[in-house]
Amino acid sequence: MPDGESERRMAVCTSCESAYAAEVWPDGTIKPIGTKGSCRCGSTEFRVAEYSSDVVPEPGESTDAADP
Numbered sequence: 001m002p003d004g005e006s007e008r009r010m011a012v013c014t015s016c017e018s019a020y021a022a023e024v025w026p027d028g029t030i031k032p033i034g035t036k037g038s039c040r041c042g043s044t045e046f047r048v049a050e051y052s053s054d055v056v057p058e059p060g061e062s063t064d065a066a067d068p
């Protein structure tokens with residue numbers, strides 16, 4: 001496995017909680033894509049967002065719009 005490869009992940013600003021698509025490097029650097037490396041709030045501190053737990057679909061969700 002080559003060194004120096006970045007991973008595409010979601011990152012969240014630790015200051016204002018804005019989420020960005022980001023490159024995460026093996027040395028821990030998190031670089032949001034489409035910015036100059038900082039959040040729009042000016043912070044450059046990000047953490048990787050884990051997005052496995054909040055994608056649970058609502059069970060039995062239905063609307064009562066059907067009217068025969």
Ligand SMILES: [Zn+2]
Pocket residue numbers: 013014015016017018039040041042043
């Ligand atoms: Zn921010």
